[in-house]
Amino acid sequence: MTTTEQAEPTRREQILATAAELFAARGFHGVSVAELGAACGISGPALYKHFPGKQAMLAEMLVSISEQLLAVGRERVVTADGPAAAVRALVDWHVEFALGHRPLIVVQDRDWESLPEQAREQVRRLQRSYVDLLASQLRALRPELSKPTAHAAAQAAFGLLNSTPRAGHAIDDDELRTLLANMAVAALGATT
Amino acid sequence: MTTTEQAEPTRREQILATAAELFAARGFHGVSVAELGAACGISGPALYKHFPGKQAMLAEMLVSISEQLLAVGRERVVTADGPAAAVRALVDWHVEFALGHRPLIVVQDRDWESLPEQAREQVRRLQRSYVDLLASQLRALRPELSKPTAHAAAQAAFGLLNSTPRAGHAIDDDELRTLLANMAVAALGATT
DNA sequence: CTCGGTGGTGAACGCGCATTAACCTGACGC
DNA sequence: GCGTCAGGTTAATGCGCGTTCACCACCGAG
Numbered sequence: 001m002t003t004t005e006q007a008e009p010t011r012r013e014q015i016l017a018t019a020a021e022l023f024a025a026r027g028f029h030g031v032s033v034a035e036l037g038a039a040c041g042i043s044g045p046a047l048y049k050h051f052p053g054k055q056a057m058l059a060e061m062l063v064s065i066s067e068q069l070l071a072v073g074r075e076r077v078v079t080a081d082g083p084a085a086a087v088r089a090l091v092d093w094h095v096e097f098a099l100g101h102r103p104l105i106v107v108q109d110r111d112w113e114s115l116p117e118q119a120r121e122q123v124r125r126l127q128r129s130y131v132d133l134l135a136s137q138l139r140a141l142r143p144e145l146s147k148p149t150a151h152a153a154a155q156a157a158f159g160l161l162n163s164t165p166r167a168g169h170a171i172d173d174d175e176l177r178t179l180l181a182n183m184a185v186a187a188l189g190a191t192t
Numbered sequence: 193m194t195t196t197e198q199a200e201p202t203r204r205e206q207i208l209a210t211a212a213e214l215f216a217a218r219g220f221h222g223v224s225v226a227e228l229g230a231a232c233g234i235s236g237p238a239l240y241k242h243f244p245g246k247q248a249m250l251a252e253m254l255v256s257i258s259e260q261l262l263a264v265g266r267e268r269v270v271t272a273d274g275p276a277a278a279v280r281a282l283v284d285w286h287v288e289f290a291l292g293h294r295p296l297i298v299v300q301d302r303d304w305e306s307l308p309e310q311a312r313e314q315v316r317r318l319q320r321s322y323v324d325l326l327a328s329q330l331r332a333l334r335p336e337l338s339k340p341t342a343h344a345a346a347q348a349a350f351g352l353l354n355s356t357p358r359a360g361h362a363i364d365d366d367e368l369r370t371l372l373a374n375m376a377v378a379a380l381g382a383t384t
Numbered sequence: 385c386t387c388g389g390t391g392g393t394g395a396a397c398g399c400g401c402a403t404t405a406a407c408c409t410g411a412c413g414c
Numbered sequence: 415g416c417g418t419c420a421g422g423t424t425a426a427t428g429c430g431c432g433t434t435c436a437c438c439a440c441c442g443a444g
Contacts, residue, residue: 026305027221027305027306029221030305030306109358110302113218113219113222114219114222146363148362148363149363149367149371151362151363152356152363152368152371153371153375155355155356155359156352156353156355156356156371156372156375157352157375158355159351159352159353159354159355159356160348160349160351160352160355160379161348161351162351162355163347163348163350163351163352163354163355164344164347164348164351166301167344167347170340170343171338171340171341171343171344175341179341179344179345179348179383180348182382182383182384183345183348183349183379183380183382183383185382186378186379186381186382187352187375187376187378187379187382188375189378190374190375190377190378190379191371191374191375192374
């Protein structure tokens with residue numbers, strides 16, 4: 001909440017967006033700096049005027065989405081009316097985000113190992129907190145669950161939610177959205 | 193079913209096993225041929241006495257597990273007593289395999305894009321058939337489901353099942369097995 | 385004993401690619 | 415009009431890595 005800049009997509013953002021799509025399609029190592037530049041209308045080393053390096057782009061996009069996921073997730077939890085509603089809200093938020101940012105989702109769980117050490121740790125922490133957010137609501141709902149079990153269940157639910165951006169979509173987005181959300185909450189309900 | 197060789201792990205297999213673990217840990221591009229050799233006790237180019245190249249190793253392991261997954265899956269379906277039992281059997285089989293071969297699972301859905309074109313197609317076909325296996329049983333169970341919907345649901349279920357090999361296991365394997373299986377069938381049951 | 389093949393070795397090669405260097409251009413404050 | 419600075423360009427650099435080469439040692443068959 002510092003300067004609150006408005007929605008003219010700056011050059012950096014445009015680069016990050018096309019990078020996300022390329023990385024999602026062919027993998028971080030599968031796309032060269034030259035290709036990425038070309039896809040942005042400029043070519044090759046010009047990217048270094050905007051980013052210190054290729055890894056830095058990956059880092060910036062992954063850190064930022066992890067932060068966003070966690071921040072909004074937290075907000076939805078405090079806004080929610082009880083643990084059951086919170087679980088539902090988290091699932092809805094995640095599926096909304098995942099369908100709206102498919103490339104980022106696939107990059108996030110395919111290429112996070114290509115991050116520079118420092119950023120990798122940061123993303124790991126954020127992701128872990130995010131999963132714990134769901135796990136703790138789950139445990140509030142079913143106190144008999146052990147912490148590791150709840151964590152595993154939450155992780156599995158996100159696995160379900162994240163699986164679909166990868167697929168070619170022969171199915172309507174709205175239908176897919178509700179399908180995934182329903183499946184996820186049902187799965188979470190089956191954690192006896 | 194030709195010569196039916198017995199269980200002395202041949203050198204090729206040992207290499208493939210350690211390769212699977214390394215690939216799973218650091219990604220296909222993240223492990224060099226030299227490292228892989230070193231991990232096998234031999235070093236570097238010696239691998240070329242067993243495989244025509246690095247990609248060939250990946251290809252061999254991915255094709256073989258895809259085939260195994262599909263073959264056993266088919267068998268379990270025909271053996272099963274009705275669609276509901278078939279769904280359950282498929283889920284059980286997959287979770288059993290996934291927990292028994294975690295590295296292969298993570299490699300399979302992280303690194304399949306690094307396959308040589310031909311093998312990539314083959315794996316894609318096998319995987320698609322495998323998903324369709326579950327999808328069709330699901331449709332037999334709930335005829336109101338459209339084909340794309342059933343397919344998406346099946347894929348989501350596998351996403352759930354495949355998500356956990358990635359996790360550090362602070363939870364017992366048996367408990368995890370039943371947890372995942374229950375979550376998966378519950379999710380598949382929520383496909384209204 | 386010798387000979388061929390299997391599985392190993394370390395050195396060399398070549399390429400792709402991220403990164404850097406050197407240089408250019410146009411917009412703008414002064 | 416003129417430095418300067420942001421944003422490009424192409425050419426060079428250097429390195430990591432997959433792959434190939436030339437050579438070696440053991441070993442079982444003849």
